[in-house]
Amino acid sequence: MENLPVEVVGNILSRLMDARDVVIASGTCKNWREAYRNHLHRLSFSPEAWPFYRTFDTGFLEGLIRDTIIQTTGLQDLSIMTDNDRENSFSASAITAWLTHTSETLRRLSYNVRSTPYINVLNCCGWRNLETLLLVHCPVLSIVSDLQLPSLKSLSLRHVSISDSDLTCLINACPKIETLELVWHRITVFGDIELGLTIPTIKNIYIEGVVLTRIILEVNSIERLHVKDSDFILKLVGNETLKHFKLEKFHPLQLDISEAAENLESVDVDYCTFALSELHPLISRAQKLRKLRLWDVIFCDGIVDLETIAVGFPQLTHLSLGYYPREGFTHYSLQATSQLESVTVLELGWTLMNDGLPVWVEGVLERCPNLRKLIIYVAISVMFFPEDRRMLETFTLSMVQLMRKHIHVEVQFKYE
Structure with missing residues (x-):
């Protein structure tokens, strides 16, 4: 074991699922401890992996996470997903220390931590190299106007409260963003009930559990759009780049994707209620369609016949x-x-x-x-x-x- 190159050992440790296993494995020998300090790329903290997690004192957990992170020098992937059922919160100073230590090297961050006072992870550090960001149960109260995430390509917000203006500001801070995920999203819209997002570089959008009156997406490069368990009027504005379109438990009052539908390759409609007079014109331009799925769909104003499918696609x-x-x-x-x-x-x-x-x-x-x-x-x-x-x-x-x-x-x- 001591003869393995430290770079190889670092890759082995980085593939372990949880930080606890990394700490245990790094104690194998001196060579592995060096690999842990200088060549570890990934750390993941999850409450399921720590025995008797709920019995641990919050201060003890803060020290445990701090000591584990501080010993590393080149973390690229950090996941801290704590238990939302815990009564006590972590201190803002401890969280700031964890994130500041890794901010220069981190490329992927998954974050679900309750803190006192609340700390906005987007504003507390510079994230020049961050490419993937997942925030869970984090109220993003405000976004500073000069926020810059120049390398971010994937943004996922799950159970996050944010105003429409701050969401727009956040997306504008990501000039390279390609993937956007909004799950059970609580958006506070001020004034107009319409949410408009202009994202020229976006390729993949996933929306789940979002309830608004109207969403307008202005996109030029989108390839995948998946909407699930949501309720709003959807209008897609952009070039004819959309290839994969999926609706799941979606009952829109109005749906318009016709501008981007000409190059569609797959359409998947699952557990939805539609007016046939609305759905067919949307996808009728998709002469390149190769996969069509109509599952648990209730058409309230007509019958879908195989003649239409055969001739249209x-x-x-x-x-x-x-x-x-x-x-x-x-x-x-x-x-x-x-x-x-x-x-x-x-x-x-x-x-x-x-x-x-x-x-x-x-x-x-x-x-x-x-x-x-x-x-x-x-x-x-x-x-x-x-x-x-x-x-x-x-x-x-x-x-x-x-x-x-x-x-x-x-x-x-x-x-x-």
């Missing part, structure tokens, strides 16, 4: 459809003559068994002459009721008979 290779043959739920019409020539992977699913399912599945299969793989999803809840189990047995038998006609297709059943 000639390059489609992966198609996923949910089937809802209940009153008030729109399903997918088989009144079509066009073939889905390019589709090689087909996913079909439903939440309730129905006598019409075998007919529907067969109808879809007939329109996919080049199909190679079929995945059928069945809700596990059907196993709890005798009548549904009998229907499932009947359906399975029908599928076996159907597959005999399509022996070239690989079939998988998945139960959820």
